Every structure is written in C-alpha cells, then in structure tokens.
Amino acid sequence: MNRSNTGNIFMKQCLLGLALMSSLAGPAAAGSNEPDLAAVRTATERFRDVNAALAEGYIRDPMNVCDTASMMGRPAEFGAMGVHYFRPDLLGITAPPNPRVSGTGTHTDYNRPAILIYEPQADGSLELVAVENLVFIKAWEAAGNKEPPTFHGKSFDRMEDNPATAVDEAHMFEPHYDLHVWLYRDNPRGMFAQFNPNVSCAFGTTQMAGHESHGAGQ
Numbered sequence: 001m002n003r004s005n006t007g008n009i010f011m012k013q014c015l016l017g018l019a020l021m022s023s024l025a026g027p028a029a030a031g032s033n034e035p036d037l038a039a040v041r042t043a044t045e046r047f048r049d050v051n052a053a054l055a056e057g058y059i060r061d062p063m064n065v066c067d068t069a070s071m072m073g074r075p076a077e078f079g080a081m082g083v084h085y086f087r088p089d090l091l092g093i094t095a096p097p098n099p100r101v102s103g104t105g106t107h108t109d110y111n112r113p114a115i116l117i118y119e120p121q122a123d124g125s126l127e128l129v130a131v132e133n134l135v136f137i138k139a140w141e142a143a144g145n146k147e148p149p150t151f152h153g154k155s156f157d158r159m160e161d162n163p164a165t166a167v168d169e170a171h172m173f174e175p176h177y178d179l180h181v182w183l184y185r186d187n188p189r190g191m192f193a194q195f196n197p198n199v200s201c202a203f204g205t206t207q208m209a210g211h212e213s214h215g216a217g218q
Contacts, residue, residue: 066204079197
C-alpha cells in the first residue's frame with residue numbers, strides 16, 4: 001500500500017471515528033487521575049469483544065500491521081505488540097500519514113485508553129492483550145508539561161523516528177510518548193514493557209510501507 005492511499009484511508013477512518021464520538025467530549029486534558037490496575041481492567045473488560053471497541057469509536061490500524069519487536073529493530077526475543085485499535089478523538093488526530101500522523105491529544109486516563117491492542121488468532125478472531133495511551137510530545141509540552149507523563153511511577157516511553165535507521169521507530173507517528181499496560185496477557189518483561197514475548201504475530205500481517213517484512217503472516 002503506498003503512503004498516499006494509506007493517508008486517504010487513515011483520514012476517512014479517523015473522520016468516521018470522530019463522527020461516532022461526536023456526542024461525547026473532545027480530547028481529554030492531561031490530569032492526575034491514576035486508577036489502579038484492577039479498576040482499569042474492570043473499565044476495559046468489555047473490549048475483549050472487538051465489536052464493543054468498534055461500537056465505541058475505536059478504529060483498526062488502517063495498515064493492519066501486527067507490530068513485532070524485530071520490525072522496530074529490537075531483538076526478536078522481545079516478542080510483539082499486536083494490532084492497534086485507536087480512538088481518533090482521544091488522540092486528537094489532526095492529520096493522516098503525510099508523512100506522519102500528528103495530533104493534539106494529551107489524554108492519559110487508562111480507564112478510557114486511547115489505544116487497544118489485540119493479538120490475531122488462527123481462526124481470524126482477535127484477543128485483547130493490552131491497553132495503551134499515547135500523547136504527542138509537541139502537544140504535551142504546549143500544555144505546560146516539562147516531563148513525560150507517568151502511570152504508577154513508570155514514565156511513558158519516548159518514541160521518535162531515527163532517520164539514520166531502516167526501521168520506523170515511531171510507527172509513522174510524530175514524536176510521542178506512549179505506555180503499554182499488559183492487563184490481558186502476562187508479560188515476563190514487565191507490566192509496562194513495550195513488547196511481550198508471550199504475544200505472537202504468526203497470524204497477522206507484519207509488513208507496511210517503510211518496513212521490512214517479518215513473521216509468517218503477509
């Protein structure tokens with residue numbers, strides 16, 4: 001898929017997601033609310049059914065990529081993330097990949113995560129493995145923040161592409177902070193690690209523009 005077509009698909013899906021959420025408030029501001037993990041699980045349990053996520057305005061990554069550690073230039077034994085579903089309104093998406101996704105979101109509430117991550121299954125179904133929040137660094141700093149957001153004492157990971165490498169460390173997004181919470185799949189690398197060796201992309205697509213192909217699914 002070329003980047004132009006990807007951008008058009010991305011913007012159409014974002015507009016659809018925004019339309020679905022038009023009756024709700026816009027992007028939430030950064031705040032100090034920090035629910036415990038049990039509360040986050042209770043608040044997100046319904047999204048184990050991906051149809052519930054779609055009904056609430058989450059949209060699937062238009063490139064349909066199942067992210068692995070090796071795609072990001074990290075050791076393959078780190079494992080994978082999975083397929084991302086996101087809420088355009090909570091991310092404050094303002095532009096499709098041209099060349100990068102940008103936005104104004106500073107939402108960090110894990111009771112309403114901006115991103116849900118699913119593992120593709122052999123039968124074509126999806127299994128929820130993690131929740132995630134992402135804030136764009138420019139918007140975060142414009143809101144007066146001088147340090148990365150944190151959750152349970154863990155600073156969000158800084159994600160920014162290094163043009164000197166062959167991979168896209170920022171997943172076609174503008175520089176941002178993000179943090180995964182592996183509530184639905186045990187992670188031996190830690191609850192907040194970027195990748196999980198217990199997650200597989202064997203039944204997902206692991207190829208996108210600008211990335212090499214890894215894994216079995218093509």
